[in-house]
Amino acid sequence: MKNLIIHEVGIRDGLQAEELVVPTEQKIQWIKELAETGVDIIQAGSFVNPKKMPQMADTDVLFNYFAREENKLKNIILSGLVLNEKGLERGMACGVEMFCMGVSASETHSLKNTGMPISEATERIIAMAKSVMGSGKKVQVSVQSAFGCGFEGKIPEEKVLSLVNKFLENGIRDISLADTAGHAVPDQVERLFGAIIKSDPATECVCHLHNTYGLGLANTFAAFRAGVRSFESSFAGLGGCPFTAIAAGNVATEDLVHMFQKMNLRNDIQLNKLIAVAKEAAEYFKRELPGVIYKTGKIPEISKIN
Amino acid sequence: MKNLIIHEVGIRDGLQAEELVVPTEQKIQWIKELAETGVDIIQAGSFVNPKKMPQMADTDVLFNYFAREENKLKNIILSGLVLNEKGLERGMACGVEMFCMGVSASETHSLKNTGMPISEATERIIAMAKSVMGSGKKVQVSVQSAFGCGFEGKIPEEKVLSLVNKFLENGIRDISLADTAGHAVPDQVERLFGAIIKSDPATECVCHLHNTYGLGLANTFAAFRAGVRSFESSFAGLGGCPFTAIAAGNVATEDLVHMFQKMNLRNDIQLNKLIAVAKEAAEYFKRELPGVIYKTGKIPEISKIN
Numbered sequence: 001m002k003n004l005i006i007h008e009v010g011i012r013d014g015l016q017a018e019e020l021v022v023p024t025e026q027k028i029q030w031i032k033e034l035a036e037t038g039v040d041i042i043q044a045g046s047f048v049n050p051k052k053m054p055q056m057a058d059t060d061v062l063f064n065y066f067a068r069e070e071n072k073l074k075n076i077i078l079s080g081l082v083l084n085e086k087g088l089e090r091g092m093a094c095g096v097e098m099f100c101m102g103v104s105a106s107e108t109h110s111l112k113n114t115g116m117p118i119s120e121a122t123e124r125i126i127a128m129a130k131s132v133m134g135s136g137k138k139v140q141v142s143v144q145s146a147f148g149c150g151f152e153g154k155i156p157e158e159k160v161l162s163l164v165n166k167f168l169e170n171g172i173r174d175i176s177l178a179d180t181a182g183h184a185v186p187d188q189v190e191r192l193f194g195a196i197i198k199s200d201p202a203t204e205c206v207c208h209l210h211n212t213y214g215l216g217l218a219n220t221f222a223a224f225r226a227g228v229r230s231f232e233s234s235f236a237g238l239g240g241c242p243f244t245a246i247a248a249g250n251v252a253t254e255d256l257v258h259m260f261q262k263m264n265l266r267n268d269i270q271l272n273k274l275i276a277v278a279k280e281a282a283e284y285f286k287r288e289l290p291g292v293i294y295k296t297g298k299i300p301e302i303s304k305i306n
Numbered sequence: 307m308k309n310l311i312i313h314e315v316g317i318r319d320g321l322q323a324e325e326l327v328v329p330t331e332q333k334i335q336w337i338k339e340l341a342e343t344g345v346d347i348i349q350a351g352s353f354v355n356p357k358k359m360p361q362m363a364d365t366d367v368l369f370n371y372f373a374r375e376e377n378k379l380k381n382i383i384l385s386g387l388v389l390n391e392k393g394l395e396r397g398m399a400c401g402v403e404m405f406c407m408g409v410s411a412s413e414t415h416s417l418k419n420t421g422m423p424i425s426e427a428t429e430r431i432i433a434m435a436k437s438v439m440g441s442g443k444k445v446q447v448s449v450q451s452a453f454g455c456g457f458e459g460k461i462p463e464e465k466v467l468s469l470v471n472k473f474l475e476n477g478i479r480d481i482s483l484a485d486t487a488g489h490a491v492p493d494q495v496e497r498l499f500g501a502i503i504k505s506d507p508a509t510e511c512v513c514h515l516h517n518t519y520g521l522g523l524a525n526t527f528a529a530f531r532a533g534v535r536s537f538e539s540s541f542a543g544l545g546g547c548p549f550t551a552i553a554a555g556n557v558a559t560e561d562l563v564h565m566f567q568k569m570n571l572r573n574d575i576q577l578n579k580l581i582a583v584a585k586e587a588a589e590y591f592k593r594e595l596p597g598v599i600y601k602t603g604k605i606p607e608i609s610k611i612n
């Protein structure tokens with residue numbers, strides 16, 4: 001059992017935020033390079049309506065590609081995001097190994113995103129999760145907007161915990177809290193995850209954070225302090241909208257791994273390779289991306305000179 | 307007693323890193339504006355050789371200005387950095403209320419910075435601190451390069467703790483650990499401050515962090531978790547060298563206060579005014595500065611709409 005799990009979501013959460021549709025070949029190359037860094041899970045896409053999100057239109061093609069014997073990635077799980085039953089069907093048809101799905105803790109966000117109130121969305125997601133578990137595949141369910149909502153502002157913690165409890169009651173153990181709007185602050189992150197882990201220590205808590213207000217790594221450390229050992233992040237910090245003042249996206253994978261390696265965790269991950277992929281992304285998009293250490297380099301290891 | 311102390315050091319640590327020498331009138335204006343935000347201490351300058359650091363040449367002028375009855379700032383302590391006995395003499399002559407001084411935990415850094423090995427520098431600083439205490443004024447002593455050194459790399463934690471113990475043995479209670487090179491990581495910050503507070507809970511621990519590798523706020527939260535309640539920071543995140551790839555300086559005061567206010571601490575500080583000063587600094591230097599929320603705005607407070 002690894003002491004920390006890194007789930008790279010840049011190919012999905014990162015690229016879906018870009019206006020530019022990245023060609024399938026480029027995605028395949030990045031996924032291969034990311035797989036070589038030693039991260040544990042790579043989210044390859046989202047089974048969403050391609051008309052609504054052309055950036056994710058090749059998700060089935062990607063999974064089919066990597067399902068072929070000659071292209072299989074070693075020691076990597078490929079995850080796919082599904083929003084509804086149709087997406088789940090598509091994912092099942094192209095060999096997805098791990099399904100990610102979620103319910104928003106904000107009524108407004110839930111209605112805007114799914115057309116359903118939270119209660120209805122929860123029932124459907126639980127049914128979908130059970131169907132995945134029944135097929136023997138891995139499922140992760142997230143509470144979106146768990147730390148605050150761009151439409152509603154504060155989200156009561158009881159609301160988040162009550163959703164988590166419903167998931168747990170239905171046998172779902174792999175649960176992510178997602179800071180969709182980037183509103184999380186460290187004490188809140190520690191308190192919420194702490195409450196979940198205290199109530200059921202067998203929960204596999206996952207943390208999905210955005211760095212919108214510069215608090216991404218502080219929140220990451222707070223989650224770690226609370227006992228979270230599984231983190232979602234995007235190479236180069238992709239995932240922010242490039243057309244707003246608030247450019248920061250997901251916590252950058254290489255920044256997060258850098259912090260944890262300095263804390264003597266997951267030294268098996270090849271940080272230099274992660275940094276190289278981040279640099280490629282910055283070159284590809286021809287702009288500075290939000291990640292820090294692909295620009296500054298790592299904290300230097302100097303052999304003492306006196 | 308306030309639940310958190312904010313020591314604004316941008317006028318010193320920030321402006322000394324800029325090539326441009328900021329005129330005294332501009333410094334006075336910023337100090338006045340910063341004083342109005344409700345922070346607790348403002349570091350107005352460094353009593354260093356003006357030939358070596360022309361950016362700090364007007365330090366005596368600034369203190370003399372604010373010592374005059376008509377210019378006195380309300381509810382603000384003005385601190386000054388002193389490097390040696392001559393600086394201390396100058397500071398005493400112009401009414402400094404709080405003296406800051408330090409010893410590096412890195413031999414190489416100590417020799418390069420002061421021409422003295424750590425042992426000699428420690429003796430002199432302790433003598434200076436005692437002389438300040440004898441005069442009834444406030445003194446703060448810091449361990450520089452406490453979390454790593456740009457020349458030496460890792461600094462053994464015992465070395466830092468042994469310096470802190472020497473300070474404590476000599477009656478110095480206000481002790482800062484400074485991350486001069488920006489090498490600190492959260493678990494290290496929590497461990498070091500935790501050890502100090504455990505060994506002597508009456509120590510007034512102060513945390514001085516740089517955001518060089520993006521870990522500034524994560525380290526700030528780690529220090530807070532360890533029990534630190536006093537923080538040094540610079541408006542707009544000034545303090546980085548503008549001519550290197552590693553542009554980030556001190557933790558930005560407005561980012562730090564923003565995080566703590568979201569944790570329901572120091573809501574008396576006027577964050578909007580801090581953001582305004584950061585924006586002025588960015589306009590003054592005609593470049594984007596490292597601070598985050600002066601660009602993104604605060605996490606929005608939205609009144610629930612459903």
